[in-house]
Amino acid sequence: MDGYVKADFLVSSPDQVDGAAADVAASAAPASNETSNANTSSSNGHIVCIDAGHQQAGISEQEPNGPGSSVMKAKLTTGTSGVATGLAEYQLNLDVSQMLQQELLNRGYQVVMIRTTNDCAMSNAERAVYANESGAEIFVRIHANSSNDPSVNGAMFYAPSSANSYLSADVISASNTLASTMLSFYCSTTGLANKGVLQDDNMTGINWCTIPVTIVEMGFMSNPEEDQKMANPEFQAVIAQGLANGIDAYFGR
Ligand SMILES: [Zn+2]
Secondary structure, three states: OOOOOOHHHOOOOHHHHHHHHHHHHHHOOOOOOEEEOOOHHHOOOOEEEEEEOOOOOOEEEEEEOOOOOOOEEEEEOOOOEOOOOOOEHHHHHHHHHHHHHHHHHHOOOEEEEOOOOOOOOOOHHHHHHHHHHOOOOEEEEEEEEOOOOOOOOOEEEEEOOOOOOOOOHHHHHHHHHHHHHHHHHHHHHHOOOEEEEEEOOOOHHHHOOOOOEEEEEEEEOOOHHHHHHHHOHHHHHHHHHHHHHHHHHHOOO
16 A cells, blocks of 8 residues: 555544545645535435546656555556547546536536546546545546547446456446446436447556546547547437436446
């Protein structure tokens, strides 16, 4: 755990989420973290952590690909950008994440945000550890995809495979249920093509998780039409609805 988040700052009780956010923000990512609580009278009792993937600057230093791993990967890559719009993925991810935050709050969830600005400095492992200790029940990581082939389009969500050596069988199983449930509702709500759940055990931000996790690849920024669609705030609101519908379904709501 050295080099990530001081154990002193970590809490696991949901009612300490506010304190955790303030403390970890001070140690890991000044002024970039925020926890939102739904009005307690309308709370549905569930807590979701959202990570807006990437940030303005990448972090080329390396970190272990999973707890105890000798495989090292860059702490954070810069992400892609829109082939037609020029929009940066980190900005799109943040815009959609904040819409999803509001949508979930409206539905009675408590929401923990990994970042609320583009100017922060948290690695993928740090984000996972933060999510683990935030009291959240699930970790939803928002990204957009890129391909060398501009015709490729559609959504795919990542989950760990049953061979993942870092995660418990329960977390692997729940992560796959989370990914497939969310992907199904996401595609039916947005009308985007369903490219399926991709199992990948080389994702640092998955391997460090102790709670169910999925990486949402909303669509392809390398596809001109999908890029323009995703850059439109009206469509982003539909994306947020689709993701929230999937989260509702995961929790059986
Ligand atoms: Zn990304």
